[in-house]
Amino acid sequence: MRLFSVLFVCLLVVTVVFAGPALAQSGPAVLSQGQPSPIQNILQENRSLIEKISRRTIGPAIAALRDSGLPAARNVLEKWQDKALYQRKSDGLFFFAEKAGENGYRLIDIATGADADAGTANRQDLDQLRPNSGVRALIGAALVPYQLTDPAPAVRSGALDAISRKGEAAHLGALRGAIASETDPGRKARKERLERLLTIAYDPDPAARISAIESFAGDLGVDVRAALNPLAATTRAVTTGAPPETENIARRLIPGSDALPEAEAYRLLVAAGLAPPRISAADRRNALAAHIEDGAVAGIPLEDLNSDAARERAYAALAARGLGSGSRRWSRCR
Secondary structure, three states, rough: OOOHHHHHHHHHHHHHHHHHHHHHHOOHHHOOOOOHHHHHHHEEEOOHHHHOOOOOOOOHHHHHHHHOOOOOOOHHHHHHOOOOEEEEEEEOEEEEEOOOOOOOEEEOOOOOOHHHHHHEEHHHEEOOOOOOHHHHHHHHHHHHHHHHHOHHHHHHHHHHHHHHHHOOHHHHEEEEEEHOOOOOOOHHHHHHHHHHHHHHHHOOOOHHHHHHHHOOOOOOOOOHHHHHHHOOOOOOOOOOOOOOOOOOOOOOOOOOOOOOOOHHHHHHHOOOOOOOOOOHHHHHHHHHHHHHEEEEEEOHHHHOOOOOOHHHHHHHHHOOOOOOOHHHHOOOOO
């Protein structure tokens, strides 16, 4: 019995010694300690967009990071922009990585910036995220709110330059939150000016927009004109029934008037899918010539087809019988 007990204890010790390290290396820190970190969860929720990256579709993934409020979001966006974000092929988890040895990488937790318990990985076990220039530009725009309050003055100025070039609705709240803490008078004035310009473009409150517009009275700056021009721009559109109440209708146009010639009105109908494209005069003439029977077309004598109106009547008759050239395209509008 004593010999059996000793053997059992030795076997148990051997099992613990050999099984322990295997368990420690079975997964990353986020999993061995429980659930993945919140920042990892955001990346996993948008995994399909990130893996099949495209400038046209990646927006929601970038916005999810930007708007998360997580301390790690800025670092993840910056690493992603710099092509320093990696995905492990075996489980799809995301890490930062640094070279470790000839063909290895040390994995770094994206939430803490510390070494991940996952240790290292071979290069072939990782996919490096390589956003193209268009995606990097979108990531750069998402980083602007963080940069507006960066301790480095040059970074804050760079953020203002980025907003000046391509301001977005998402920048408005960030600008407003970054004005009071700005210590440099010149940079603070820039922030206040940009805030008013973005208010004109993006604030949903009409009163706020009007106030911002009035604040630029007498200002002939190029940036002010650029902000005001879209407000004065008009576009022509056609609708069936009453125009939507949400649209700002400048005036109604009557087809055939000086403001809207009949040809232009019909072009708008075609563009809106409300009318078929009209047939050209050459196509109509060819269709009539192809259907001459006994000196007439559709019962109209050739000698009577000496006007556009007569030729249209003849073509209409052919189209009604399905005999015209592209009868589906026929229109009585000249």
